[in-house]
Amino acid sequence: GDSVTQMEGPVTLSEEAFLTINCTYTATGYPSLFWYVQYPGEGLQLLLKATKADDKGSNKGFEATYRKETTSFHLEKGSVQVSDSAVYFCALSPRDNYGQNFVFGPGTRLSVLP
């Protein structure tokens, strides 16, 4: 079945450091890929998404590129802030039917220190 793998956390960085959170997936067909962020005590918020190969999703300084050849969707940010501290989930959804459920990675907890 479909699956998503993320780098294990927690990840601790100093403010203004460069961030990379790796995400790889296994899926049949051509899924859409997502990054969701969960702040403490809150639900999930869509951070960015990409629906086809070579698409780049971007939002709030975060970027991720859909790499079909490596089945990856790594999340990057050039300069993190304390307010970026949260849990980040990589997820996929089957292209042909968004009515199906998402498959989430295990999440990566990011802590940014001032």
Add this chain to the structure above:
Amino acid sequence: GAVVSQHPSRVICKSGTSVKIECRSLDFQATTMFWYRQFPKQSLMLMATSNEGSKATYEQGVEKDKFLINHASLTLSTLTVTSAHPEDSSFYICSAYKRRTSTDTQYFGPGTRLTVL
């Protein structure tokens, strides 16, 4: 953007009681809603898929009689945890599926934290 609400956001109940959680799509009609459960420091696990006007489809290992799902309208789905026990304490998150002209996507509610004493 589309908005999904959940109510209540937080509930504390005694063991043996039942708790109802509502999930509403505020500005769109959702033919399908999903219910997820999240344990502390873990990822979301799908519990069931709820289609308007039909019975919910439960994932393997999820007790149908314990987690009752009703999708009575295109904007409302409810999850009732019956005879709750401390092991049911968790963060419950719903999502609503919206078909759009260019891309289909799901929108997530803010979650409901259930604590069973």
